[in-house]
Amino acid sequence: MTTEAQEQSAPxxxxxxxxxxxxxxxxxxxLLTAMERERAARFRHESGRTDFTAGHVLVRLCAARLLDVPVAGLVLAQQCPDCGLADHGKPYLPDHPGVHVSLSHTRGVVAAGAGFQPVGVDVELSTRGGSLSSVARRVLAPAELALVEADPEPERAFLRLWVRKESLIKIGRATLDTLGRVDLSALPLTVPPGAPLRSRYEDLHLLDWTDPEHAAAVAAVSTAPPRIVELTAVG
Structure with missing residues (x-):
């Protein structure tokens, strides 16, 4: 496959x-299905409904760009492999089984991915409240924990590992129970704003990005190199 063809088929x-x-x-x-609208209505605050809706729209925009089809024709569904319910679980496109999708939303910011290869994405605000590191000992490998504790900005360092690991969960390479056995300590913890940082973990391609506009840490992982695209500019 040529470089141009690889780029066109990249997640x-x-x-x-x-x-x-x-x-x-x-x-x-x-654009949302009845199930999605019902789930959106469960949020107590309008901001939560907005983030949920935007995330489910953005993943459709990614898939529409990938497939070169109108976004209005795409149906998004979810199903939990454990309980079988359709109101949560891994998202998928029933009409396009060859396309993999992933989405994430935090306060006011959303991320999504679509590819012909499995893809997982996660986004978290760098300035979010609370202490993410309170769960560090449960989800980090010993070498990762040592790096985070030695870092001048341990919360930032932990957040970078967290979005990477969340992406691995979404691609099916880890679970919440096995995160502590996934060791990403060989990867750099510092990702300056600007160009994405690309790295590898086993057979996977990782893309890390610090989005300066939204003060967010973003991670994407796939078996092919993902690329960031602009889908929200209104012409």
Whole structure:
């Protein structure tokens, strides 16, 4: 496969504010299924409903770009492999079984990915409240924990590992119970704003990005090199 063909078939990853996604002329709750709208309605606060809706729209935008089809024709579904319910679990496109999708949302920021290869994405605000490191001993390998504790900014270092590991869960390479056995200590913890950082873990391609506009840590992982695309600019 040529380099151009590889780039065209690479998994697509997009990150944007929830508001920017929903400003797209084709975006809105009308794209969501009845199940998705029911789930959105469960959020107590409007901000939560907005983030949920934007995430489910952005993943459709990624898939539409990948497939070169109208976004309105894409149906997104989820199903839990453990309980079988369709209101949570790994997202998929029933009408396009050869396409893999992933999505993530935090306060005001959403991320999504779509590819012909398995893809997982995660986004977290760098300035989020609370202490993520409170769970560090449960989800980090010993070598990772040592790096985080020695880092001048341990919360930032932990957040970088956390989004990577969340991406691995979404691609099916780890679970919450096995995260402590996944050792990413060989990968750099510092990802300056600007160009994405690319690295490898076993057979996987990792993309790390610090999004300066949203003060967010983003990670994407796939068996092929993911690429970040802009999907929210309104022409």
């Amino acid at each position: 697509l990853v997009a990150v944007a504010s929830a508001d920017a996604v929903l400003r797209r002329p084709e975006a809105g709750e009308h």
